Amino acid sequence: MPVARPEPQEPRVIAHVDMDCFYVQVEQRRNPALRGQPTAVVQYNDWKGGGLIAVSYEARGFGVKRSMRxxxxxxxxxxxxxxxxxxxxxxxxxxxxRSSGSEVVAILASKGKCERASIDExxxxxxxxxxxxxxxxPPDSLEEICMEAAKSNIxxxxxxxxEKEKNVRAWLCRSDADYQDKLLACGAIIVAQLRIRVLExxxxxxxxxxxxxxxxxxLVxxxxKPAxxxxxxxxxxxxxLSSLPVKKMKQLGGKLGSSLQYDLGVETIGDLLSFSEEKLQEQYGANTGTWLWKIARxxxxxEVEDRLLPKSHGCGKTFPGPRALKNNTSVKGWLDQLCEELSERIQSDLNQNKRIAQTLTLHARASKKNERDSMKKxxxxxxxxxxxxxxxxEDAMKLFESGLHDFLESQSTGWSITSLSVTASKIFDIPSGTSSILRYIKGPNSSAPPAISDSSSVPEDPSLDVTPIHEEQCEPSTSEKEDNNRYSAISTKQCPANEEKKNSMKSTGVKGASSILKFLSRDHSAHQEKRRSDGLICSHQGPGSSSEANEAERNVPAQAAVVDRSNSGAEPSGSSNTWMLNVEDIDPAVVEELPPEIQREIQGWIRPSKHPTAKRRGSTISSYFPPARS
DNA sequence: ACGGTTGAAACA
DNA sequence: TTGTTTCAA
Structure with missing residues (x-):
């Protein structure tokens, strides 16, 4: 429930920007003939014409509402x-x-701290x-205030x-105003300019x-609306606030708001003022009580968080009524579809934003037939x-089966799934330049050329469990063929092997970056067709940040990744190399043969995993890399 | 047995 | 921590 935060004593200027019927505008930009027309965006239309998720203001004039069919x-x-x-x-x-929303965020982030609150806010x-x-x-000279600002509602x-516009201008440049209101006036002017930029x-x-x-x-x-x-x-x-209906307040649109009405007789925020903080705490607990007391005032x-990107990615679908899924095969089919989309989205996030997700979650809604109506979820x-x-x-299906097992409690005849969703969360930035293994691969000279070359080099091993990822910006999907070409472009030429510790690797044929990554991974002969998009990784860093003492125990990602940004200065965008390795695929026996510094780093990547891990091959360096023939 | 598909956050 | 619940758009 809501929690009160300590109030900064400094006066702040905060704006909330909300796109007008955003999905409609996106479609109107794509098809300008729709501009000025009553328009709505629907998803699906087989059943009763589909559900409306955005309605233009023209259509609203006819009484069309969201939640209509x-x-x-x-x-x-x-x-x-x-x-x-x-x-x-x-x-x-x-x-x-989503991408249209990002365009807007990029503009709005230019004047101060910016928090993406949703796809369109x-x-x-x-x-x-x-x-x-x-x-x-200062806006004390009347005429310099832009038109848009002058159309503000105060x-x-x-x-x-x-007289309205004149009054607004006067208010915006009032010289006898509170300092705080002067700041707000400046904020209004800045926001007006930003909104114009967004439009342009x-x-x-x-x-x-x-x-x-x-x-x-x-609230305001x-x-x-609009514009x-x-x-x-x-x-x-x-x-x-005194006349504001409680339900209008964010967080009070649901059960808490209803409780205020029915249990305390509070109809407006003003009504809340007559309750002491203690009384509210007694009713709703310390946190919510204090929060209510404060918002009434x-x-x-x-705080506005400095965050331009979402904290999680989710894909879901509902299967209402007769479309409910009733067997494992159909669940698998849909789950595969959802996971495909999710995978694509987190890959884009990795390539474009250098972020890596750590947790996969499966949600479902199900009903049990036959059983006495268990309301169980x-x-x-x-x-x-x-x-x-x-x-x-694979993992999503396992999660489903596990969930289904718990759901059925071992006795069941029939079940049906009415919704499925998969979510990737716990997303962290990949720090640059902190990986000792990358330095190791690249040698002490940090300006050395990247260890990954273009596609002119010969594929070293098509089943290689190493994935350098390049993705064109804003290119959501790539075909399988393209991927194959791209992923094979790993050079072995670049690793300057000038340190003693590297000798054992050298002598066994481990020369380049890709070889080292391959070297780290076990099981690289299996699943050839799947491995292509599997990840490699090198380098660490979990949530807790490196200064934590016992960071190795928790806060360690299941996947570590390293971005080689050494060439990203030269290339304009998205060209840095991201290598990933599933940590569970790292072979401990191989790690033992690396320098202690590297070993320590790699240990930091590993954490206990619930996944069934493939059986370890008793492995040595030479079992992977037979001595080079000559 | 449905506005659907996302997302964030607090809590147990 | 994972899983549940609430809320919002």
């Missing part, structure tokens, strides 16, 4: 354009909207930018029809709220995430 929307608004969400692998594919902390403006170019400002560069309109905290900014961002912004001056807060200490299950589509599919 396509058929119903057509009845209410016969002229409506219904655009379908793209379908891939039998499921709705939202990647187009961000929070901005503009405090510094606003202070700067107040010092350098909460509590008398909105005399024709993406063709998307958005609305925004500007206030002293996230809660207030969020949608107050005047408008709203400011909450200090003096307007109490009046605004417009206090919210939540299908348990979610998770395990360390291994890169590679095949591995993810």
């Amino acid at each position: 396509g058929d119903e929307a057509k009845r209410v608004c016969p002229g409506i354009n219904l655009v379908q969400v793209p379908v891939a692998r039998g499921k709705a594919d939202l990647n187009l909207y 961000v929070y901005l902390d503009l405090t510094e930018a606003a202070k700067e403006m107040l010092l350098q170019a 909460l509590g400002l008398s909105s005399d029809a024709s 560069e993406t063709q998307f309109t958005c609305s925004a709220g500007i206030a002293h905290n996230k809660m207030l900014a969020k 961002s949608g107050m005047h 408008q912004q709203t400011v909450v001056p200090l003096s307007s807060i109490q009046d605004f 417009g206090i919210s200490g939540e 299908f348990p979610s299950k998770s395990c360390p995430l291994r890169y590679g589509t095949g591995k993810i599919q």
